[in-house]
Amino acid sequence: MAENFKQILKQLIINNPDVDKELIEKAYKFARKKLKNRKHFLTKKTFVSQALSIIKILLPLGIDNATAAAVLLYYTVIYTKTSLEEIRNNFGNEVAKLLAKLKQFKAYEANVASPSAEEKLILADCKDVRLLLIKLAKGLSYLKCMKGPKERRVLFAKRALEIRVPIIYKLGLHFMKAEYEDCIFKELDPKTYKSIKSSVAKLPIVKKLPVLKKMLEKRLKEVGISAKVYSRKKHIYSIFKKMQRKNIGINEVNDIAGLRVVTDTVEHCYEILGIVHSMWKPVLSEFEDYIASPKANSYQSIHTTLMTEEGMFEVQIRTKDMHLVAEYGVAAHWRYKGIKEHKDYEEILQRLNRTITWNGLLQPKHIAESIKDVDEPIFVFTPKRDVVVLPNGATVLDFAYAIHTDLGNKCKGAYVNSKMVGIDYKLKNAETVEIITDKHQKPRRSWLDIVVTPKAKQKIRSMLAIKKRKITSKKKQIIEIKDQKNIKIAKCCMPLPGDEVIAYKSKKRKLIIHKRNCTNLQKLPKENLVEIDWKGGRGKTFLTEIKIEGDITVLPEVLKIITVNGNKLKATHTRNFEDRYVSIFTVAAKDKNVIENTIAEIRKVPGVVSVERA
Missing domain, CATH: 3.30.460.10 (Beta Polymerase, domain 2)
Incomplete structure (x- = not known):
């Protein structure tokens, strides 16, 4: 067994005592047998040596078994006829999954025309931090020992400067920054580099x-x-x-x-x-x-x-x-330890992926904190690639208010990685967000349930307070609603008995009932607004909407809860947003209390991420 591999394996075990020595040795021998002495065209090193160079860069992070094995086997999957099924049978599903993603990236990479497109491609798979780090470490390993024509080396260095270095800066992966910059500088301006x-x-x-x-x-x-x-x-x-x-x-x-x-x-x-x-x-x-x-x-x-x-x-x-x-x-804020102490590794991995913890899984456990109850920030990008730092769980609306108050007040939705989403979409690390505005849009009270940042909540409350002061009826009397025939329920805000309401007296002398915080009231003549006492009617139900975010498997249980609570389902509309579903249920309910009880029970359903009146 090569001396270089022995040294790297020893350091792997020192940095992460949970490393499976037999698995790593097996992967090394497997790669050597398949690749023999084939060399990489860019570095002129054998593929196995190149893989060891990548692992060496990642050593300080205390990489796990799957990461080390995947790196050792990477060139085997790319440059030989070794199938992913063979990898899965010999090294397990987790290693095979990493290699499948890396192989997919390699196939796409050849068709990327622009630096910005390649940057997005590199970030595309960062739900698993290990993929991102392998990609960046692989690039650095090439920079450190490139051979061959100068034109090829310069081109690779320029691409790294345009694409990988900004990613390292933006995502706080500073442990690679110095080496990347020095390698690029050495290639692009060797005379000055040598002189300094x-x-x-x-x-x-x-x-x-x-x-x-x-x-x-x-x-x-x-x-x-x-x-x-x-x-x-x-x-x-x-x-x-x-x-x-x-x-x-x-x-x-x-x-x-x-x-x-x-x-x-x-x-x-x-x-x-x-x-x-x-x-x-x-x-x-x-x-x-x-x-x-x-x-x-x-x-x-x-x-x-x-x-x-x-x-x-x-x-x-x-x-x-x-x-x-x-x-x-900043990535060092995501620090975890004792992964082996947790029974369900997959659950922990999913939690890490949801927050995109840039080097969480790969940190040595002695430098880490418990995974439980950690709520760390995320990084998202503006269309100009500026970084906006938000708390985990932040939505499109939080992002809009973080940029500018007016942008938040007018926010109607956003394009996230070029896909249209609603204002309640929960952002993930490395996503690019472009806000969609509507000059007629106004903050609503329901927005307070969407945002998580103090700034956004304060700005929304401020606007609602202004509107509340504006919506003051000049009519001093309170009209008691007894005859339901003389009223209409506003479709824009769908009030229920028990909500804070106000009425608009139409030209046909009908009272149109709105929620008091309905933004459309701003467009109506103030002199036609009247205070009312509205309690609904015996056996009477009123339409409202419930918005639920979660996976598709929650729908049967949600439908059961809606009907058991005495509501009547009138319509449902479901939209798929990548890894989640958003469903709007139109229901006929007696009053606010019934709906609130229904929502409280839906919140308890496993798989439901959020639920609110739409």
């Missing part, structure tokens, strides 16, 4: 860094503070960008060399800050406390620049949790 790299290696402070590291480690041990000290050098492309941005030379970049200290508590962070300031002279103008004032992307750390005879160096001090955020970006 050579200059960095010659800097006295860089040569001094190992000594500084040992000095700090010794001091922390003396004072009894538990911490790990890492030496770090700023990556080449980042140095280049700083030189360009500030119009300075390499000797003026103060943070090329540095130490990173990772400790247990915030208190220790500040103690360590005092220690390093006592050991070396601080440059106070270069001090930043991102623990007290985190960056917008949740980054937290203390940055301090220190003076030595050899030059300046930077020390970054942070806790372990802060280190995760810094290394993995």
Whole structure:
């Protein structure tokens, strides 16, 4: 067995003790037998070696059995006649599913014409985070060892810069960022890359860094503070960008060399800050406390620049949790542990997929938190590919209000990944959202049940309060409705006895009853609005609508609940939105209480995601 594989397998087990050693060895041997010594055209490495390069990139994440096996077997499925059925029989359904998706992506990739289309294609399968990470790691493995004609290498590097790097930035996958950028920079501007790299290696402070590291480690041990000290050098492309941005030379970049200290508590962070300031002279103008004032992307750390005879160096001090955020970006907020402790792995996987936890499953368990009761943000894109961060469960309406209040007030729906959806559609990670507006649209009270963000709720309540002040009848008397023949029920809002209502006196002297929060009241003459006392009538029923979101299997139970509660089903309309169904039931009900009881029972049905009066 190749020595490189043995080393990688050993590290796999260290990072994830649950790795099935026999399964990974079996996949490695299977791939070697099928692929023999066939080589990849872009890197000139054997396919098996290329697969090991991909795994090596993913090692810090503590990848699971299926991910490691799928990577090892990837080229076997792509470049030999090995069937997915054979993979399934030998390595299980989960590995086969990953490979089926990766093979599908490979087939589509050949037909993609534009960078934007390829970007969407890369994100298309990210319901399972492992697919996204394999795709990005595969791209990086090619960049690191490309061979062959320069034109081909440059073209691949440019595509990576246009497509994969923006994805890494947008989704917070910072653990790949530095290597991607340096590899691309090296390919596109090799002369400048080589010059900066050579200059960095010659800097006295860089040569001094190992000594500084040992000095700090010794001091922390003396004072009894538990911490790990890492030496770090700023990556080449980042140095280049700083030189360009500030119009300075390499000797003026103060943070090329540095130490990173990772400790247990915030208190220790500040103690360590005092220690390093006592050991070396601080440059106070270069001090930043991102623990007290985190960056917008949740980054937290203390940055301090220190003076030595050899030059300046930077020390970054942070806790372990802060280190995760810094290394993995905002994605590090999705942290899970103890997957093996949960009996139903598939259920956990589905929950992760619903929130698209970018590196949740693949995190080493010692750096994670419990999966239970975690409600983390999602990332969605505007049509211009700007990122909007929203809480998990946010809807199209939340997105609209996050962009602008007027956009929210006029929101009628949206195109999500080019598919039309309603305002109550729950957004998922990496979806692109384009809001559809209607100048006649107005906020409704029912919208409060759709949105989850405080901003959206506050804006809707504010608009409803304005409307409520406007809808004040000049008639002081309250008319008691006794004769149902003289009334009509507004079809726009379908009020029921028990709702807060108001009536509009039509030209034919009929009273048209609306819900008090009905937006159409704004279009009616105020002098024709009258207060009423409406209690319905004996044996009388009134039409209303119930909107239910869930999977198709809930329909029989929902229909049973509607009829058992004394309602009469008049019509139903169901629409399919990718992985869910939205059904509108038109029912005849006695009053508001009956409908509310019906809705309460429907909410208990497994598979029902949401239910409300439409």
